[in-house]
Amino acid sequence: MLHFVRNDGHCEEGRRSNLSFTRSLILLIAEKATDLSVKYDLIVIGSGASGMMSAIISARAGKKVLLLEKLPQIASKLKATGGGRCNLTNTLSNEEFMRQFGRDGRFMQDALGAFDSTALVSFFAQIGVETHAPDGFRIFPTSHSALTIILALENEMNKLNIDLKCAQKVEQILQNNNQITGVKTQTDSFFAPNVIVATGGLGYPTLGAEGDGYTLASELGHKITELHPAMMPLKVKEEWVKNCRADTIAKVELRVDLPKHKKLRALGDLIFTNNGLRGPVILDFAREITPLLEQYGEVPLLLNLTKGMNEEQIAMHIKNEIAKNPHAKIIEHITTLLPHAISHELCLLSNINPHAKNKEIEGANRAKLIQLLAWTPLTVTGHDGFKMAMITRGGIHLKEINPKTMQSKIINGLYFCGEVMNLDGPCGGYNLQWSFSSGALAGMLQK
Ligand SMILES: Cc1cc2nc3c(=O)[nH]c(=O)nc-3n(C[C@H](O)[C@H](O)[C@H](O)COP(=O)(O)OP(=O)(O)OC[C@H]3O[C@@H](n4cnc5c(N)ncnc54)[C@H](O)[C@@H]3O)c2cc1C
Numbered sequence: 001m002l003h004f005v006r007n008d009g010h011c012e013e014g015r016r017s018n019l020s021f022t023r024s025l026i027l028l029i030a031e032k033a034t035d036l037s038v039k040y041d042l043i044v045i046g047s048g049a050s051g052m053m054s055a056i057i058s059a060r061a062g063k064k065v066l067l068l069e070k071l072p073q074i075a076s077k078l079k080a081t082g083g084g085r086c087n088l089t090n091t092l093s094n095e096e097f098m099r100q101f102g103r104d105g106r107f108m109q110d111a112l113g114a115f116d117s118t119a120l121v122s123f124f125a126q127i128g129v130e131t132h133a134p135d136g137f138r139i140f141p142t143s144h145s146a147l148t149i150i151l152a153l154e155n156e157m158n159k160l161n162i163d164l165k166c167a168q169k170v171e172q173i174l175q176n177n178n179q180i181t182g183v184k185t186q187t188d189s190f191f192a193p194n195v196i197v198a199t200g201g202l203g204y205p206t207l208g209a210e211g212d213g214y215t216l217a218s219e220l221g222h223k224i225t226e227l228h229p230a231m232m233p234l235k236v237k238e239e240w241v242k243n244c245r246a247d248t249i250a251k252v253e254l255r256v257d258l259p260k261h262k263k264l265r266a267l268g269d270l271i272f273t274n275n276g277l278r279g280p281v282i283l284d285f286a287r288e289i290t291p292l293l294e295q296y297g298e299v300p301l302l303l304n305l306t307k308g309m310n311e312e313q314i315a316m317h318i319k320n321e322i323a324k325n326p327h328a329k330i331i332e333h334i335t336t337l338l339p340h341a342i343s344h345e346l347c348l349l350s351n352i353n354p355h356a357k358n359k360e361i362e363g364a365n366r367a368k369l370i371q372l373l374a375w376t377p378l379t380v381t382g383h384d385g386f387k388m389a390m391i392t393r394g395g396i397h398l399k400e401i402n403p404k405t406m407q408s409k410i411i412n413g414l415y416f417c418g419e420v421m422n423l424d425g426p427c428g429g430y431n432l433q434w435s436f437s438s439g440a441l442a443g444m445l446q447k
Pocket of ligand 1: 045046047048049050051068069070071074075076077078080081082083086087088089168169170171198199200201203204207208209210212213389390391417418419420428429430431432433435
């Protein structure tokens with residue numbers, strides 16, 4: 001179907017007379033020629049944290065930048081970060097920060113050297129976003145709204161005359177003799193000697209991450225590692241958890257209850273869901289659980305929900321509570337340790353009527369309750385995969401990217417930044433900082 005340009009500048013589809021067809025075609029070609037005649041130094045694919053930062057840093061250095069986004073609006077994932085509050089970085093030193101990414105963490109050294117958390121905080125202050133660390137560790141905008149971050153970045157991109165085109169899905173990166181020449185979208189081609197791939201991973205595909213960057217990079221000869229969903233809620237077999245939905249417990253200790261994996265432990269805040277568990281400790285621990293799920297089918301866990309108290313301490317605590325209030329029901333004593341719904345469920349699991357008084361409870365059942373309060377068993381059976389994964393584990397092979405520049409070692413003028421590369425960190429502002437740092441370094445371009 002042909003698109004005709006109307007006098008008022010809008011497009012319409014259909015048939016016209018030969019004369020008006022020719023006139024329309026001339027207008028159409030003229031419009032395209034104007035658009036494509038812009039000579040770009042850099043095309044950035046993807047308007048996430050990494051892509052916007054690379055575009056800004058490059059434009060500040062005087063480059064003419066085109067930013068292409070396939071969704072109708074920019075920064076969809078950034079908007080959802082930190083539950084909409086955007087935990088953009090944290091207060092760790094660069095050394096400690098890199099350690100948290102495991103074996104490949106050192107790859108970030110130059111990117112952090114160029115643009116670390118201190119630089120990120122000043123960058124945002126400079127574009128009008130104040131930040132703070134309410135818990136002394138995680139850094140948020142003081143507005144506690146990701147929108148503040150997005151509006152400030154958008155404003156800065158406007159000031160720098162960065163051309164932004166939404167609803168433009170890049171389908172191919174163009175190269176000639178191992179030198180980048182531009183990109184092809186579904187409808188157009190754009191030309192530049194540098195392209196930054198900032199397309200994110202595979203997690204939360206509704207927010208734009210559908211793995212396009214892996215296809216684009218592999219078409220140019222880059223290797224992609226195995227890809228796994230990471231940082232996602234886990235489903236458990238035990239149905240009683242649904243009665244505790246939304247209960248949040250701080251400082252939960254988790255351990256895997258499999259003979260060969262007893263050393264796998266974690267500590268942090270946990271939230272019960274309709275069919276399982278989420279919260280920071282679960283999101284981080286999910287990366288340890290997924291390979292075990294593949295191996296064993298299900299993974300038994302033991303959870304200490306009582307801030308590290310052991311059976312002896314719990315028994316003493318309950319004894320003291322009973323002494324203070326001898327006529328109270330057992331549920332009233334347990335709720336001094338845990339939320340009501342969980343206390344209720346643990347009583348039922350111990351064959352205890354939650355409304356029974358201490359004297360009415362059989363010794364074996366009381367012992368069972370104390371045991372469950374010290375270590376509550378739950379069995380992980382699965383997860384929702386990439387649909388609910390905050391991070392992708394795996395990505396473009398780091399060996400083929402120069403860590404000093406983020407440039408491809410295979411094609412000149414091709415750069416990568418953000419989650420599309422094979423690096424992922426835990427919860428706590430690590431992944432956004434890495435996206436901003438790698439974006440800033442990539443945006444410094446080599447020519
Ligand atoms: C719900 C949620 C909460 C999170 N909270 C936090 C947090 O608080 N702190 C933290 O540090 N990390 C958090 N993360 C992780 C963090 O958001 C990501 O690691 C980070 O946003 C990745 O940025 P990116 O620029 O690499 O990719 P993305 O933000 O995914 O951006 C990639 C962009 O590229 C576009 N795109 C993809 N393919 C194409 C194509 N072919 N053509 C054009 N455009 C394309 C996409 O539409 C998208 O807009 C969270 C993740 C999720 C899902």
